[in-house]
Amino acid sequence: MLRSVSLRDYMLRHPATVRSDATIDEAMQVIVDNRISGLCVVDEAGQLVGILSELDCLRAILGAAYTESDPGRVADVMAKDNLVVAHPDEDIVDVAQDMLIKNKRRRPVVENGKLIGQITCRQLLEAVSRFQRKP
Incomplete structure (x- = not known):
């Protein structure tokens, strides 16, 4: 049985990030190089300003190919409205359910307005795996 623990213990510290003024090509390279499905978008102060997924990049690239245009910048396609964030002291079970x-x-x-980590399905699965190994 999974027992509740602090998100801080399982979050990915220093997740891969990109700035909103980066090109889609630059962001895609970060995604590919890190073998991840998306990025946190931050400003120069480390404040979270958006989320960019590999699907956002794919949509931008295919759209640009169709219109024979430049795919644009991260700011053009990132999710930036109604971002849901977690606090590091939240309960991992509550975050996983949400x-x-x-x-x-x-x-x-996010803590004190700054991006300090990220929790993904992979970290959640690792946490569950650790709990199952304990007596």
Whole structure:
């Protein structure tokens, strides 16, 4: 049985990030190089300003190919409205349940306005695996 623990213990610290003025090509390279499905978008102060998924990039690239135009910048396609974030002291079970309800694979972790981490389905699965190994 999974017992509740602090998100801080399982979050990915220093997640891969990109700035909103980066090109889609630059962001895609970060995604590919890190073998991840999306990025947190931050400003120069480390404040979270958006989320960019690999699907956002794919949509931008295919749209640009169709219109024979430049795919644009991260700011043009990132999710920036109604961002749901977690606090590092939240209960990991509560966050996992909310991620399932909202059908989201990742949740940025913000403390004092700054991005300090991210929790993803992979970290949640690792946490469950650790709990199952304990007596």
